[in-house]
Amino acid sequence: SQTIHQWPATLVQPVGSPLSLECTVEGTSNPNLYWYRQAAGRGLQLLFYSVGIGQISSEVPQNLSASRPQDRQFILSSKKLLLSDSGFYLCAWGGVSAGTSGYYEQYFGPGTRLTVT
Amino acid sequence: KQEVTQIPAALSVPEGENLVLNCSFTDSAIYNLQWFRQDPGKGLTSLLLIQSSQREQTSGRLNASLDKSSGRSTLYIAASQPGDSATYLCAVFPGGGADGLTFGKGTHLIIQP
Numbered sequence: 001s002q003t004i005h006q007w008p009a010t011l012v013q014p015v016g017s018p019l020s021l022e023c024t025v026e027g028t029s030n031p032n033l034y035w036y037r038q039a040a041g042r043g044l045q046l047l048f049y050s051v052g053i054g055q056i057s058s059e060v061p062q063n064l065s066a067s068r069p070q071d072r073q074f075i076l077s078s079k080k081l082l083l084s085d086s087g088f089y090l091c092a093w094g095g096v097s098a099g100t101s102g103y104y105e106q107y108f109g110p111g112t113r114l115t116v117t
Numbered sequence: 118k119q120e121v122t123q124i125p126a127a128l129s130v131p132e133g134e135n136l137v138l139n140c141s142f143t144d145s146a147i148y149n150l151q152w153f154r155q156d157p158g159k160g161l162t163s164l165l166l167i168q169s170s171q172r173e174q175t176s177g178r179l180n181a182s183l184d185k186s187s188g189r190s191t192l193y194i195a196a197s198q199p200g201d202s203a204t205y206l207c208a209v210f211p212g213g214g215a216d217g218l219t220f221g222k223g224t225h226l227i228i229q230p
Contacts, residue, residue, distance in 0.1 A: 034217050043121075044206070046217030059217065090160055103149060103168055106210070106218055108161040 002027035004109040006091050012115045019064075019078040021112050023091030026072065032094035033074040034106065035066055039087040050074060086116045119144045123207055123221035131229045132199060138192040138224045140207030145185050148212030152181050152192050155204045155223070164205075165192070197228045 003026045013019060025031055035047040046059045048066035056066050063082060067075045074091055091109040096102055120143045130136060140150075149168045153161040165174045165181040167190070173182040180193040194201060204225045208218040 036217070043222040044208075044218075044220040046219075049217050088158075103166060104210070104212075105149075105151070105163065105166050107163065108153075110160040111158075113158065 002093070002107065004091060004093055004107060006089075006109040006112050008112060009110065010113045010115075012117060013081050014117055015083055016080045019076070019081050019085070019114070021076040021089055021091075021114075023074040023076075023109060024072055025074075025093045028072070028093065028095055030071060033068060034092040034094065035074065035076050036090045036092065037087045038090065038111075039084075044090065048076070081116045083116050086114055088113050119147075119209060119211065119219045121207060121209055121219050121221035123205075123224050125224060126222065127225040127227075129227040129229065130197060132197060134197050136194040136197055136226070138194070138205055138207075138226070140190040140192070140221055142188045142190075142209050142219075144211075145188050146211065147185065147209045149210050150181075150183055150190050151208050151210070151218065152179075152190075153206040153208065155206060161206065199228045199230045202226055202228045 005024050007022055033050045036044045037047055038044045048056055048058055050056050050068045053068050064078050089112045092106045094106045122141045124139045147169050151166050152164045154164050155161050165176055167174050167181055167183040169185055178195040183190045204223040206220055206223045208220045210218050
């Protein structure tokens with residue numbers, strides 16, 4: 001079966017510090033990978049998606065970046081955090097999972113709670 | 118640009134009631150629609166997935182319907198229990214290979230024992 005891991009689970013960082021969040025997927029090959037953010041009072045927003053190694057598409061302008069150095073690894077980074085970067089970051093993989101009806105679906109990780117102080 | 122709206126934003130009902138949560142979307146060109154559950158501080162758990170060609174899906178006490186032409190979906194929860202308390206999110210997927218989901222802001226549900 002497929003599993004998705006995120007770490008760290010929680011993070012408190014000062015303004016201006018760098019950021020690196022990691023997401024890994026097990027049990028599937030060549031998944032589509034996604035980063036979403038859930039900010040206080042707002043809905044979940046797509047930040048980045050990737051269809052393969054080194055292929056990243058950005059949905060919104062921001063001071064965040066994403067990289068996919070390996071097939072099942074997705075990293076979210078920032079060189080200098082802003083207060084507005086606080087939120088709950090969710091990684092997801094998309095594909096057709098064994099055991100479902102055979103349709104494309106997205107599956108979410110446990111998330112990382114980021115507080116920028 | 119796709120927009121997803123969920124009504125009501127919050128709902129508090131006594132245990133045992135049957136509930137209907139509503140979701141509407143502005144662009145009917147969707148590949149599928151998913152309903153998720155989110156517990157406080159946790160990730161998302163997929164509840165039901167409805168393909169654009171389908172009208173409804175059922176899982177246990179949950180039933181989701183989709184009317185793509187009118188841009189609406191409902192999640193029906195039968196015989197609600199305190200363990201159903203959570204935020205319920207509706208999301209649409211446009212297809213096209215790698216696009217992400219567009220989410221509503223959710224319905225915060227409290228089931229009183």
